[in-house]
Amino acid sequence: MPPAHPADPEQPGAPPTAHRTGQSGAEPEPGQSRARGREAGAGAEHGTGERDLQERELRRLPGYENSGPVRIGSGAANQLQLDVYGYVIETLYLAHQSGVARCGDTAVLHQRLVEHLAERWQMPDEGIWEVRGERRHFVHSKVMAWAAVDRTLRLVEAGALDADCAL
Known part of the structure; x- marks a missing residue:
């Protein structure tokens, strides 16, 4: 039997391909099932698929070098971070520049991201720094919103x- 080709996605240990279709039981394409039925930017979801991200303090734990408070959950789940749209759309743009074929689901995701950003780009946000307290206008967030539109x-x-579909 000839050795398996390392780029063959059907062989164990082979690298994942950018786009595979028609495979029953295959992992959903990025942006596919997670984007359907939910507005873009509707909330964070971590690897376990759990949606309970309520941030809580564990006062009984001192934290690293007594740096407390120790928090679990994610306060960022309820934050507006406009810069993220720029990063995601820049990634879609770079994927196109690199020859990655676009699919219909990607176009729908892109459209939803741009629509969501168009409604919110002038709003203050928590920014990349995830500040606690009132939202503010951050130059970085506005630049990344511009980058999303530019790309x-x-x-x-x-x-x-x-x-x-785009604008």
Whole structure:
């Protein structure tokens, strides 16, 4: 029997491919099942799939070098972080530049992200720093919102994204 080719996705230990279709029981494509039925930016979800991210303090634990309070959960789950849209859309743009084929689910995800950002980009947010307290206007967040729109327009100009869906 000839040795398995390391790039063959059907062989054990093979690297994952960017896009596979028609495989029953296959892992969903990025942005596919997680984006369906839920608005873009509707909340954080960690690897376990649990949605209870309520942040709580564990006062009985001192924390690393008594740095307490020790918190579990994620206060960021309820934060608005506008910069994230720029990072995600920049990634979609770089994927296109690298030759990764777009699929319909990616286009829908991109459309939802841009629509969500268009409604919120002028709002104050918690920013990359996840500040506690009142939301503020952060230059970094506004620059990343601009980057999202810029990369979307570049994809439209390249013919990789339908203008009616993008903006």
